[in-house]
Amino acid sequence: MLHMAVCDDNIDELSNMIQLINLYIVSKNISCEYTAFSNGFELISALEKGKVFDIYCLDIIMPGLMGIDVAKEIRRFDKIAPIIFFTSSPEFALDSYLVKAVNYVLKPVSKEKLFFTFDDVLDHINIKNEEDMIIVKSNEGIQKILISSLVFAEVIGRNVLYHLSSGKIIECTESFSAACDKLMEFSCFMKTHRSYIVNMQYVDTIENTKVTLQNHETIPVAQGKAKDMKQQYLNYQMEGE
Template structure:
């Protein structure tokens, strides 16, 4: 179920966006719930009062009593993950939208194809962030979100998964079996004993990969160029 908010101070625009979003999600058989607001402050107040977070927020910039960029900045203070899509009448704030990590910036009058593409991108991004794998060891069973995995390392038939939180989950498996079970292009097997999440690579230099916690992951000497090409293709994608 997608939880969606639409915020625009013009009733006609609200109705148009609501209609197009509803039609697109119904056509792709996606369950959803939509709340709509005619002022940015009302959206913030609702999110604060009801502790409600949204998956996607369609946000106008030019409203009578608030500016959409400012509203988005306040949303980002407590929600870093929601997909913000600006739908507005001017290109003036397109650069500012990067500061709040907006997913798209769509000009009015709305082009249906651009709106539907923005929705598809948002859904694909949400699916990627929420994808998970179940790991079982002697201590219990864990649901591990892919987005939390920095890298994995194999030692003597044990696989250690290193998470962003600093936690390490250890279980019996061949590294290759674990790698194949992930079935996700963001993961790269750089060495017979290492898997790395390419979303967290900061540098590839000589025969090693550096990730965001400054950990260095080795690259097989015979495979350095191929590993670099896989990473560069992933970046471009």
């Protein structure tokens, strides 16, 4: 189920957008629901209360809070969800790149324009969804982590730290047991220690007291667990052949 946010202060334009979105949903036979907002403050308030959307459709020229400013706020909560601007003015096109908008559509919005734009956005989403991933709520907002890029996760205090192959660390306030439950759904993870879980794609060697990763980092191994871990790693490698 896709969740879409549509924000426009002009009630006629908002109504037109909703009608076109309904046509698109029916014609493409997709599972989608949308929430309409008449100003940016309402949308930001929904995000602050924990609402999550897969796609954002924003007017740019709105009183009080311009669409570009709304998009900047959205990016505090969600770094990657597609943002589409529908506007009567081309002058903000350059600014739209600053918030990583995926499209900039000039009004009036026709059926052809909207269908073409949504087809493109959904293709982008589907390509992303072909890869295994988890969704986490970090200190920077809601983020998607590709399993293929996650090297290991550890718990420090009340925070779980996700270490990515790029060197980036995503910090989340969540229980480590919940994080492990989520990751153990993927066959490539093994728990080496009560505070660490490792992606076997990045393992170089397993010894009695430590795991050495391909980036030369070392992860502790719980006492007496090395033998079972070596067997788990061997099974994983054989399954991949």
